[in-house]
Amino acid sequence: MLGRQTVLAVAVLVAGTSGAATQGAVERGAYLVNTVMTCHNCHTPIGPNGPDLARAFSGGTPVFDTPAFRVRGSNITPDKQNGIGTWSEADIEKALRDGVRPNGVPLAPPMPTGFYGVLTSADGKAIAVYLKSLKASPNKVEAPVYNSHFERELFPGADKPADPAALQADKVKLGEYLVTIAHCMECHTPRIDGKLDFSAVGAGRQEFAGPWGTSIARNITSHPQKGLKAWTDDEIKRAITQGVSRDGSKLKPPMGYGFYARMTAGDLDAVVAYLRTLPPRE
Ligand code: HEC
Ligand code: HEC
Structure with missing residues (x-):
């Protein structure tokens, strides 16, 4: 898991760009990428203690091996040969929003682009500016x-950029936005024949196998017994940021608790407010 010092080290890497506006965008991009959006989970090589931040965003693990494709988290540093150093900011944004590379080749679904179309234009740009500011890694x-052909699954509401004024005015809308870009529901929604069942958003049930054994995404709807209805706000926040369930038991990966731990208090409040509005599901 990502510790406090390591996140600060990542923040130091991005220092030194010129201009207050660029600096603001780099900071915002760093926040989104390193906390809420957990990009390290798939783009930073996994070492014995979790993502190895000395090699941040240089790719290689994890490997997603299915009958349709075999892909690895890409090197998303600005290296010209082995990273995305030749991509423009607009190319990066297009890849995030539409799931297509500059050469027209679609990105396989482990890259959760079906959730990223909702990014506000400022946030989309901030992520691109931040990635461009990273230290280039030559890792191939x-x-x-x-x-075979794979389909992109567009999360409901993620087809167009959110309106930043609406997010500022409404805590539940902000929470929905954050939960969407954090791709929480990619894991916490059941799949039928491999496809997310959007009629049961938040009901859980997907299984994740790894070195930790198997974990099963839980029901995070407002269901009174099976979901979070009876939990306090603090209990929900502790689960998200510390990986501790209501009964005190430790939660397993692949959920990126250590990344969510760095979310702002206001953003966490908004996430909880939104989760409470999810209709109860069995
Ligand atoms: C759940 C895993 C996962 C998460 C989370 C994730 N990615 Fe990816 N990403 C991938 C995989 C796997 C690929 C390679 C897909 C392929 O080769 O078809 C990829 C590809 C990319 C590419 C294209 C690189 C290239 O050379 O083609 C970019 C850019 C990218 N990701 C950026 C990001 C950013 C920025 C974030 C966080 C906002 C992020 N990704 C979050 C799994 C993920
Ligand atoms: C990569 C998949 C994945 C993502 C993304 C993910 N989760 Fe989870 N989550 C899980 C799994 C799996 C568990 C259960 C772990 C276990 O049982 O040990 C879990 C557990 C939880 C729990 C604890 C519930 C309980 O009954 O103990 C909460 C709350 C939760 N997730 C909320 C969220 C929120 C909110 C987000 C987005 C900010 C999110 N999750 C993103 C996979 C994920």
């Missing part, structure tokens, strides 16, 4: 293999 990642 095995090329993706695509065996």
Whole structure:
């Protein structure tokens, strides 16, 4: 898991750009990428103690191996040969929002672009500016293999950029935005024949196998027994940021608790406010 010092180290890497506006965008981009959006989970090599931040965003692990494709988290540093150093800011934004590279080749679904179309234009740009400010890594990642067509799953409401004024005015809307870009519901929604069942958003049930054994995404709707209805706000926040369930038991990966731990208090409040509005599901 990501510790406090390591996040600060990442923040130091981005210092030194010129201009107050750019600096603001770099800071905002760093916040989104390193906390809420957990990009390290898939783009930073995994070491014995979790993501190895000395090699932040240089790719290679995890490997997603399915009959349709075999892909690895890409090197998303500005290296010209092995990273995305030749991409423009607009190219990066297009990849995030539409799931397509500058050369027209679609990104395989582990990259959760079906959730990122909702990014406000300022946030989309901030992420691109931040990625461009990273230290380039020459790490070469095995090329993706695509065996058959795959479909992109567009999360409801993520088809167009959110209105920043609406997010500022309404805590529940802000929470919905954050939960969408954090792709919480990609894990916490059941799949039928491999496809997310959007009629049961938040009901959980997907299984995740890894070195931790198997974990099953839980029901995070407002269901009185199976969901979070009876939990206090603090209990929900502790689960998200510390990986501790209501009964005190430790929660397993792959949820990125250590990244969410760095979310602002206001953003966490908004996430909880939104989760409470999710209709109860069995
Ligand atoms: C759940 C895993 C996952 C998360 C979270 C994730 N990515 Fe990815 N991403 C991938 C995978 C896997 C690929 C490679 C897909 C392929 O090769 O088809 C990828 C590809 C990319 C690419 C294209 C790189 C290239 O050379 O083609 C960019 C840019 C990117 N991700 C940026 C990000 C950013 C920024 C974030 C956080 C906002 C993020 N990703 C979050 C898994 C993820
Ligand atoms: C990569 C998949 C994944 C993502 C993304 C994810 N979760 Fe989870 N989450 C899980 C899994 C799996 C568990 C159960 C772990 C266990 O049982 O040990 C869990 C557990 C939880 C719990 C504890 C529930 C309980 O009954 O103890 C809460 C609350 C929660 N997640 C909320 C969220 C929120 C909010 C987000 C987004 C900010 C999120 N999760 C993102 C996979 C994920």
